Amino acid sequence: MRVLLVKLSSLGDVIHTLPALTDAWHAVPDIHFDWVVEEGFAEIPGWHPAVAHAIPAALRRWRRDWRSTRAERHAFRARLRAQRYDRVIDAQGLIKSALVARQAIGPRWGLDRASAREPLAAWTYRHRVRVPREQHAVSRTRALFAAALDYSIPNTVADYGLARERLPVPSTAPGDLLFLHGTTWPSKHWPEAYWCELMALAAADGLRVLLPWGDETEHARAERIAVAGAGHGFVLPRSGLGELAALIASARIVIGVDTGLAHLAAALGTPSVTLYGATRPDRTGTFGEAQIHLSARFPCSPCLTRECGYRGASVVRPACYEALDPARVWAQTRETMSGSREMAHGA
Missing domain, CATH: 3.40.50.2000 (Glycogen Phosphorylase B;)
Known part of the structure; x- marks a missing residue:
């Protein structure tokens, strides 16, 4: 047929x-x-x-x-x-x-x-x-x-x-983590200051973090995040989708916002912690085993809009991510990595 x-x-x-x-x-x-x-x-x-x-x-x-x-x-x-x-x-x-x-x-x-x-x-x-x-x-x-x-x-x-086996062999050494910081909707962007803080936490544990990017704005942000890693953050060269897939497949864990590459990580079976503010993981979130969804606990979340329309006081934008700070994300990441190791040893 x-x-x-x-x-x-x-x-x-x-x-x-x-x-x-x-x-x-x-x-x-x-x-x-x-x-x-x-x-x-x-x-x-x-x-x-x-x-x-x-x-x-x-x-x-x-x-x-x-x-x-x-x-x-x-x-x-x-x-x-x-x-x-x-x-x-x-x-x-x-x-x-x-x-x-x-x-x-x-x-x-x-x-x-x-x-x-x-x-x-x-x-x-x-x-x-x-x-x-x-x-x-x-x-x-x-x-x-x-x-x-x-x-x-x-x-x-x-x-x-x-x-x-159909994926290309990447030219970059694999990383322990990938930070998927780029996305299309402004309302889905986790604050850059949070990414920098998360990078410092990963570096304190001696982990190698890879930072992909898709355009010059993302490239500049990746460079700033990498600085916070004190030698543990690595900005990737411009990479094709196949090479990114191979690097995602070889990572211990992926941390990302609601973006297409996070779904690719789920498809490849890579453990992931994905962050949701404006969108709904139950309808369009990463789908599969070892996929952790962290949703912002905020009155107007999920708003399902491209731009954050919250007009109240908040320390970050989008405002809903005030309820999804780096300490919470890193605690979940370490727990997920620990669980993945235990499953591997059990197998």
């Missing part, structure tokens, strides 16, 4: 789709997926054995330069229509993903109006699936795949199915 999967972005959403692929891989004989994904994440499908081809899309870039990318867009559409698929599954539920799925040849499946993130997308599907919104994104996608491919949802722990 040949299936076209449309899940374009973001990094966390792409990662959340992987357990459904594993379910289908085990449930349906000879199933293979082609996966339409934003070009920045196109290497991820290749880490899963159920994916035959990744089909990169560049919707964001094409919108910025519509006229000069005409030939590229036509080639993309021709590739989607090069064969008939047994199923076309839009696992994103957005108008843009539905329009991409509509260009392919084959019966289209997606979430119904009550379940999709953008209800109008449901009108483009031939088959619609209702999935409760209160479930985690991983569980919702597993349910969609089970309905579209006609098997029962497995009563098993989510298996991301990533083949670590």
